[in-house]
Amino acid sequence: MLDKIRKIIDSIKLNEPMSKHTSFGIGGPADVFAVAEDEESLKRLTQILEDNGIDYFLLGGGTNILVNDKGIRGVAIRLGRGFEKVERVENGLAVGAAAKLVKVVDKAQREGLSGLEFASGIPGTTGGALMVNASAFGHLIRPLARRIRRLKGSKIILEAELELRREDPSVIVSKMREYFEYKRETQPLFLKSAGCVFRNPPNRFAGQLIQEAGLKGERVGGAYVSFKHANFIINRGDAKATDVLNLMELIQEKVKGLFGILLEPEINIIGETFP
């Protein structure tokens, strides 16, 4: 099987720690880690894996996932260079799924195209952002996509066209700065995390509930609740996925007990929930 994969994919690694590929810096090994450089190799790779009943997981920037300590059975696939285009088209941008969202936001600003300012400072890829419908300040990314092209018969996003409107680049840049400054002041952007851990329940903010429950700074093993934003869990450096999961459970129980609200995870938990 590996020989077959090697014929299609130049870059494969065995037992690759996912902690190297996630913003959390957490996660056990993927049996196989493969970078698909273009659509043809992605198509052939997924076909072989499906024909042989081997599981695979499509990794974006790894900024919204928690990978279990046991890692990923099967193949973790990342999209390579052939998926990184960011091109001007009429009324918008044509963007490859592996293009970093910050690069897309930057290109939009330089082209005088408005609509993506809210995404300033959201890490990860455009494919990942479209998949999870990344949002900030009441704006969502998916409504901007006038077309999303997926790998045939699969959920894998290959590219998208984002519809944006003309605006003075200096107006766009000042909006971007405003959003980014706010994010920088209120979120621990430069520590190891996966963004907001829980979804906001109707009419409430998850972070506020966690803060009101007195859980800022609460720690399990190497994972703790951020002092800056209570909906962020931080890996202080040596956290295991189980530490994060146990801390999440502790938060859920405390918030449920105090406010009768069950917080639902926003981060994607990959692998078994508990070993």
Ligand SMILES: Cc1cc2nc3c(=O)[nH]c(=O)nc-3n(C[C@H](O)[C@H](O)[C@H](O)COP(=O)(O)OP(=O)(O)OC[C@H]3O[C@@H](n4cnc5c(N)ncnc54)[C@H](O)[C@@H]3O)c2cc1C
């Ligand atoms: C400091 C920090 C701040 C953040 N701020 C925000 C914020 O303001 N708003 C917000 O919404 N999020 C935020 N996040 C979370 C995260 O950055 C976003 O959700 C981001 O859009 C996820 O993209 P990714 O490429 O990293 O996806 P990944 O984490 O790699 O993957 C997420 C999911 O998408 C799937 N996926 C990825 N690429 C594709 C593809 N091409 N086709 C099909 N499925 C795919 C994966 O399989 C997985 O299920 C933040 C994270 C951090 C660390």
